Amino acid sequence: MLRIILGASGAVLAAGLAALNLSPIGQIYLPSATGIVAKQMCSLTWVSGLDPDQARAMYLDPLLGDAGSVLTHHIDADNHQVTANFLGLFWTQRAVWRDGLGCTLVHGGHGFDPDLTVPVAHDFMPMELDTAHRDAWFDREALDAAVLGAFDDAAQDSRNTLGVAILHQGRLVAEHYAPGASRETRFHGWSMTKSVITTLAGSMVQDGMLDIRAEGDIPALAAVGDPRLADITVESLLRMTGGLAIAELNNGMDPNSQMLFTAWDMPHFAATRERLHAPGDHWQYMSGNTILASDTMQRRLGDSLPEQIAALRARIYEPLGIYSAIMEPGENGVFQGSSYMYATAQDWARLGQLYLDNGVANGTRILPEDWYSIVAEPTPGSGGGYGMGFWLPTEATGLPPETIMMSGFQGQWGYVLPAQELVIVRFGATIGVSSRSGRLAREVVDALRPPAPVEVPPVEVPEAGASEDEPL
Template sequence: MTILRWIGAGLAVIIIAGLVWLNTSTIGRIYLPTATGITAKQICSLTFVSGMDPDLARELYIDPLLGGASVLVSANVDRDDHSVHSRVLGLWHNEAVWREGLGCTLTHGSRDFDRDLRMPWQHAPEYYTLDTVHRDEAFDTAALDAAIDGAFDESFSPRNTLAVVVLHDGRLVAERYAPGFSRENRLHSWSMAKSVAATLAGAMTLNGQLDVYEPGTIELLDGLGAEGEATTIDDLLRMTGGRAAHEINDGTDPNSDMLFTETDMARFSATRERLFAPGEHWEYMSGDTVLATWEMQSRLGETLEQQVRAVRALIFEPAGIHSPVFEADASGTLQGSSYVYATPHDWARLMQIYLDDGMANGQRILPENWRDYVTTETPGSDGIYGSGFWLAPEITPQAFYMSGFQGQTTLAIPEHGLVIVRMGATTYTGTGTWTMARSVMAALND
């Protein structure tokens, strides 16, 4: 019996030591909370905002990212409570809560999180009517159809294209959706949200509420030294803020930590270690855009409700865009780097504003030539990044686009009056979007 007791005690020590190590290691501190965070958050948003079946949402968007760890992560959808709970081995837990008009938020147990706040849209989403007359005049219709067909797999895998929309001169000339999806699904932006943030900056500039080049105006950087005080909104939108908010998306990097374990993402970004002076070094990182969004929304009202209404009034409602759900973190910061959900038509409509030099429905939404601002190359980006938008000189000299993780793309080709939206859940393979875009251009009649 003494031997058995010693063995039992030894096993207990090993188990306790293992749990202590696991909880203090990168795996326990970041990776496993991140795994439960992305599972709860994505299933919540894709279920309650996008209208997807939770099992399909997990199969397309989440399990490919988790890999072998996916079998350890459980998720429970509570449709009565509008929440999703995810767990790993009963030790790591995350909760995401849906609020109408505000989407889903990881609560992280925050006592200040208002679970009852609702902000429904007052108008139903609007949809373009397919302009067959314009399409048939402007395109070889068979070639256009073939270009769109080529963007889709015979089954969901491996590219998982969910939606394609094509505008020409502001008219809908083509659209197609994967089985079970339609023009009504609000689809996830991931980093296309950064283009929304840059658009908000333009609208606020037009109204005199913002000067993107003014230093010393970012409240969360007050007291963090001269370089913090010198940082501008332009630096943040261009991702030259200089802090250690590296983005690898491996579940342990600062960006994964920010998105899925932090209650206040903007404060997390603001307090990261300073590595470079503002404007000195370009590195793609979502933390800069989150901080820029926080500063902008803080000027639009005292409460999240006031701020969301202001954002809608500035950039969405005048353009007839009534579907976007701009999600916030548990502290109320609008997640301008990654979390905007909208219909494919509204992603196209938002880009069309840029082709129309900031105008929509006869109303100016952005300053004249704001497109020139967002498409001006950021030094150090090797000619591929502007301000919240990517540049696509391999398509045409003037082409630019919104881009998001897992293959979200809204591409503008000004030389041909084209806007092409491609939405999907593509992981670890090509999307075929550029091939489709070139085929659409080739289908234009001379």
């Protein structure tokens, strides 16, 4: 009798698991949950260099909520990989770290080469604090209060701010890091990565390699064979007006979660979604748009992933002195250009500085002269809040109207304020509460005090008849 009962119970359990596996929960939600655990624990451990327990506690457990108790992970330090699953058995996902490429979710091979590496050629080059410039231009007490105020008061909140860096006129005037992080930490920018891809687009436009308004120029869409998709351009994708059904709700059940954590070919996933609107007719923030644009550009950078990574570094990173940046690819080698770039706070700030410098780095023009105005042009339908790959300040933000902003999930922010010649970046693991990063930016602006003008003694005018060669 016991055998019959156990057999019947086993059959019921198996049938239940089979039904669950065929449902949206089994097809999308649980693979997305185990996928984000494996991917993030891998990247935060070996790319960011954070303590794994700290990373899980800050970045993942608040995000997963009650589900976190049934989602386990295992770090294989010898093979540089992390596996995660449900109840220790089901819906297992695996992420693999490779030097210079970061971590990639590996669903089933698909040509993935675990031995491929593209090491970064140079160590991170830190800027040192310019105290003389800071003291000449800022109210020191107000600036310090703004920066320290961006970090947690443990008795009141849990914003989990990890790093802040501020540049003024290209000089480092402030930085601060939470315990466990430092100026060497590569911070996950999440959707700040979209601004990097938009910068790559600008560099390719500058060199005549890309026309962002050309139709029929998106390879992943051309492969679908639907002529209605030919009118989607790189610009419409970067402006989030591509019109495809790639909704981003960050709830684990949306197409974006399915794309990020279950698809081995993300551009194909995005390209095969239903067309809902003609390009330009409807604004909706969706990472799949940037995935399609990123894939389009990457294919023009070389014939192999190492060549493409080298070209990205040579075009954007190295001219700016950025040597910490890691752009992670998906399983098929395509840049995850919507969400997966990691870099130090200073190097993220260096990217913003390129825009303050009107697209010029060390005397070389990287971006077209009008690129700032292009990315800062409000996209119709966005309520004035989105340009092209950058967010824009609305009146409610209290920021100068010419500001452009990089922004990412869990409170990643980068502010570029041209009138004030400021770049402000903030990184953390903020879930369920405001990061109050806008207040940080406003307080830094308020702390700015232009130095008093230097009194120049009046020039003596020579008397009539004096020789022109006589020194004045």
